[in-house]
Amino acid sequence: MSLEAFHHSEPLTLGVELELQLVSTHDYDLAPYAEDMLRLMHKTPLPGSVVPEMTNSMIEISTDVCHSCSEVLSQLTPIRDALVKSADKLNIAVVGGGTHPFQQWHERRIYDKPRFHELSALYGYLTKQFTIFGQHVHIGCPDADAALLMLHRMSRYIPHCIALSASSPYVQGQDTQFDSARLNSVFAFPLSGRAPCVLHWTDFEAYFDKMTHTGVVKSMKDFYWDIRPKPEYGTIEIRVFDTPLTIERAAALAGYVQSLGAWFLNEQPFTPQEDDYLVYTYNRFQACRFGLDAVYVDPPTGTHMQLRDHILQTMDKIAPYAEQLGASGAVELLRKDVEAGQNDARWLRDRQREEQMLAEVSRQASIKFRG
Numbered sequence: 001m002s003l004e005a006f007h008h009s010e011p012l013t014l015g016v017e018l019e020l021q022l023v024s025t026h027d028y029d030l031a032p033y034a035e036d037m038l039r040l041m042h043k044t045p046l047p048g049s050v051v052p053e054m055t056n057s058m059i060e061i062s063t064d065v066c067h068s069c070s071e072v073l074s075q076l077t078p079i080r081d082a083l084v085k086s087a088d089k090l091n092i093a094v095v096g097g098g099t100h101p102f103q104q105w106h107e108r109r110i111y112d113k114p115r116f117h118e119l120s121a122l123y124g125y126l127t128k129q130f131t132i133f134g135q136h137v138h139i140g141c142p143d144a145d146a147a148l149l150m151l152h153r154m155s156r157y158i159p160h161c162i163a164l165s166a167s168s169p170y171v172q173g174q175d176t177q178f179d180s181a182r183l184n185s186v187f188a189f190p191l192s193g194r195a196p197c198v199l200h201w202t203d204f205e206a207y208f209d210k211m212t213h214t215g216v217v218k219s220m221k222d223f224y225w226d227i228r229p230k231p232e233y234g235t236i237e238i239r240v241f242d243t244p245l246t247i248e249r250a251a252a253l254a255g256y257v258q259s260l261g262a263w264f265l266n267e268q269p270f271t272p273q274e275d276d277y278l279v280y281t282y283n284r285f286q287a288c289r290f291g292l293d294a295v296y297v298d299p300p301t302g303t304h305m306q307l308r309d310h311i312l313q314t315m316d317k318i319a320p321y322a323e324q325l326g327a328s329g330a331v332e333l334l335r336k337d338v339e340a341g342q343n344d345a346r347w348l349r350d351r352q353r354e355e356q357m358l359a360e361v362s363r364q365a366s367i368k369f370r371g
């Protein structure tokens with residue numbers, strides 16, 4: 001199978017997907033209500049889409065193509081409100097966050113869809129452990145070569161995206177000591193990690209052809225990379241975000257990415273190179289483990305610094321573009337949290353310290369999601 005042609009999209013347009021938890025209001029454990037939620041949600045006209053995910057306690061919502069983070073929020077708000085209304089009818093709740101804090105993976109059931117069953121047959125128990133919840137952000141690119149440049153430039157900022165969105169400190173009832181434990185589950189898949197550092201679409205097509213020739217890959221969906229091109233949409237898709245606890249933070253993260261993209265397109269600030277990836281996995285681990293308190297190694301210079309300082313420096317660089325895109329408020333919201341050392345992982349740990357019971361943490365997170 002050949003790689004699909006890279007379709008046209010308007011540069012810097014946005015599309016946001018959010019994977020969400022469905023929990024029982026009895027014990028706040030995951031509840032197998034995806035099919036019932038879909039049935040109720042399909043009765044309400046909404047922007048975007050609502051679809052099932054890997055296991056039957058998950059659901060994914062997405063926006064249509066948006067031009068700004070405020071438009072993202074204006075689309076996510078009615079979807080969120082309809083989700084909450086449907087959940088109330090089913091006596092369940094909807095919760096953000098990258099992991100459910102105490103669910104047991106072996107109790108999960110694969111959603112009845114051919115592709116999910118195929119993945120389950122291939123990956124075994126990893127598919128049930130894939131009951132994790134992420135935010136994906138698509139950003140429109142002018143053309144195929146520009147998309148690869150955008151992808152590899154964005155790779156330097158993957159630690160920023162991880163630390164700003166981290167909301168998965170708890171797994172199987174334990175504090176993992178990671179701010180984002182979700183990405184450890186993604187790393188178990190053989191085609192995860194980073195895309196090959198090629199900057200021309202013809203070279204990427206050749207790589208794709210070689211991979212399909214091996215029989216390991218049939219489509220771009222088989223790559224679980226942190227960022228991957230989506231030729232059918234004319235976008236790149238950033239996949240490292242944990243699902244935030246609120247749709248407001250999800251929209252703010254989209255505004256941050258869009259402002260970064262505008263900086264890349266307008267100033268062409270650097271040319272990506274393979275050596276950028278010498279520290280990629282280390283920086284990624286640091287951001288997952290320590291969040292905003294991570295160490296960041298600057299790829300071109302090898303300089304070590306606090307990740308939070310590098311995030312703030314980056315926010316200064318992209319501020320003019322955030323203003324042009326109407327994303328200044330979004331970036332400012334994130335800046336205040338960085339300065340305060342706050343993210344959703346910290347919020348969840350604070351609730352656990354106060355309440356002791358993780359079920360109560362989930363209950364309070366469900367209230368936070370309602371807005």
